[in-house]
Amino acid sequence: MLSMQYIGLSVAFSVMVLMNFIGNSMVILVVLLNKSMRTPMNRLILNLALADMVVALFMAIQFVIGPTYQHPSGTTGSLLCKFVTGGTMAWTAATVSVCNLVAISIERYQAVVQPFSSLSNLTNRKLKFIIPICWFAGFVWNAPLFVSVTYRKDLGTCGEQWSHALLPIAYSFGWIIVAGVIPTTIMSYIYSKVVYKLWFDMTPALKSISKKIILSRKKASVAVIAVSIIYVICWVPVLLMYFVAQSSPNLVVHSPVHQILIVLAMFNSSINPVVYSFTSARFRQHLIRLLHCKSSTRRPLRGDMTMTRSK
Numbered sequence: 001m002l003s004m005q006y007i008g009l010s011v012a013f014s015v016m017v018l019m020n021f022i023g024n025s026m027v028i029l030v031v032l033l034n035k036s037m038r039t040p041m042n043r044l045i046l047n048l049a050l051a052d053m054v055v056a057l058f059m060a061i062q063f064v065i066g067p068t069y070q071h072p073s074g075t076t077g078s079l080l081c082k083f084v085t086g087g088t089m090a091w092t093a094a095t096v097s098v099c100n101l102v103a104i105s106i107e108r109y110q111a112v113v114q115p116f117s118s119l120s121n122l123t124n125r126k127l128k129f130i131i132p133i134c135w136f137a138g139f140v141w142n143a144p145l146f147v148s149v150t151y152r153k154d155l156g157t158c159g160e161q162w163s164h165a166l167l168p169i170a171y172s173f174g175w176i177i178v179a180g181v182i183p184t185t186i187m188s189y190i191y192s193k194v195v196y197k198l199w200f201d202m203t204p205a206l207k208s209i210s211k212k213i214i215l216s217r218k219k220a221s222v223a224v225i226a227v228s229i230i231y232v233i234c235w236v237p238v239l240l241m242y243f244v245a246q247s248s249p250n251l252v253v254h255s256p257v258h259q260i261l262i263v264l265a266m267f268n269s270s271i272n273p274v275v276y277s278f279t280s281a282r283f284r285q286h287l288i289r290l291l292h293c294k295s296s297t298r299r300p301l302r303g304d305m306t307m308t309r310s311k
Contacts, residue, residue, distance in 0.1 A: 005256060006067055009063065009064075009259055009260075009263070010063075010064045012263045012266075013059070013060055013063055013064045013266060014060075014064065016056065016263065016266040016269075017056045017057075017059075017060045017064075017266070017270075019271075020053060020055075020056035020266070020269050020270040021053060021056065023270060023272070023273030023274065024049035024050070024052050024053045024269075024272070025049075025053075026273060026287055027045065027046065027049040027272075027273050027276065027283075028046055028049050028050065029290055030283060030286045030287055030290055031043070031045070031046045032046070033290065034289075036282075037282075037283075037286060040107070040123055040124055040126070040127055041104070041107055041122065041220075043124065043127050043131070044100055044103055044104050044107065044122075044127070044130075044131075045100075045276070047096070047100055047131050048097055048100040048101070048104070048272065049273070051096040051097045051100060052093070052270070053269075054089060054090070054092075055093045055094055055097065055265075055266070055269045056266060056269050056270070057089075058087060058088075058089040058093070059087065059090045059262060059266055061084060061085055062085060062087040062090065062158070063259065063262060065085075066085050066157060067157075071151065071157050071158065072151070073151055073153065077150075077151035078150045078151045080151075080158075081149050081151050081158035081159075082149050082150065083146075085157075085158055086145075086150075086158035086159075087149070087158070088142055088145045088146050088149050091142050091145060092139055092141075092142040093138065094138075094179070094235070094265070095137065095141050095178075095179065096134045096135055096137075096138040097231070097269070098178075098179050098231075099133075099134035099137055099138065100134055101183060101187065101224075101227065101228055102183050102186055102187065103130055103134070104224050104227075104228075105186065105187045105191060105224065105228065106122075106190065107122045108190070108194050108220070108224055109190045109193060109194055110122065111217065112194045112197050112198060112217050112221065113194065113197050144167075144171050145160070148160045148161055148162050148167075148168075149161075168246040169243075169246050171246075172239075172243040172245075172246040173243055175239050175242060175243070176239045176240065176243055179235065180235070180236050184232055184236075187228045191221070191225050191228065194221050195221070195225075198214065198217055198221060199218070219279055219280065219281075220280075222279055223275055223276060223279035223280060226275050226279065227275055230268055230271055230272075230275070233268075234264045234265050234268035235265055235268060237261050237264065238258075238261045238262065238264065241257065241258050241261050242258075245258060
């Protein structure tokens with residue numbers, strides 16, 4: 001019989017997964033079906049939406065579907081754990097999301113602080129390298145999980161099995177650095193520069209730019225800053241809990257507290273489309289057109305706001 005804890009967790013996950021797939025699908029379709037939205041910045045947001053959907057899919061398999069059936073054992077069970085039911089793909093996609101958020105913050109810095117530098121412009125040609133590098137980095141960083149996650153008879157399900165007791169502690173601490181400290185530091189520094197440039201810089205060069213373009217840049221920056229802040233709030237507790245669980249033999253990685261924090265991480269993957277909707281009039285317009293089965297091929301207007309690059 002399913003416990004009340006599992007029922008509550010599965011309901012929360014189901015709601016988040018539904019929000020995630022509907023919202024991020026809308027983001028992807030808005031970008032793909034409207035020529036004015038196919039900017040380099042929006043392609044990064046599209047990749048972020050795709051990564052968020054992968055996070056939701058494999059977390060749902062691990063925490064909602066997994067407990068309801070008898071997991072296969074042996075070689076088949078181990079392979080399923082590594083690539084489907086063990087959550088490794090969710091962590092891989094989460095790494096890709098971090099990479100995208102950092103890339104987006106750099107794009108905002110270049111668009112706002114160095115708008116006239118041709119070398120700093122984000123182009124589709126550069127994205128052909130940036131996006132694959134993010135996915136490659138995600139798989140490389142999570143390679144230890146693809147090795148260590150396997151079917152464990154003592155648990156009757158998937159779990160990590162390391163060759164040395166110190167390895168999971170070192171790896172979980174590495175997650176705090178790679179997905180917590182480094183991106184948070186980079187984004188904090190970059191966005192502090194962006195905020196100063198847009199809201200406090202009163203130099204003549206900035207005054208010469210039209211108020212419409214400045215407003216566009218402000219709204220675009222507010223959207224991506226909000227997404228970055230939400231990421232830090234939702235994921236840092238998960239990273240800390242993962243480290244604590246690996247460091248303390250009395251705790252288990254999938255304890256009730258850890259599962260609640262996983263729901264918080266799922267919330268992060270689901271809320272981004274809502275942020276875009278509230279901060280971007282252009283995104284809302286195209287979303288309404290999409291819901292009415294219309295698409296647009298008109299060229300972007302100079303100074304268009306969030307989800308277009310402002311020069």
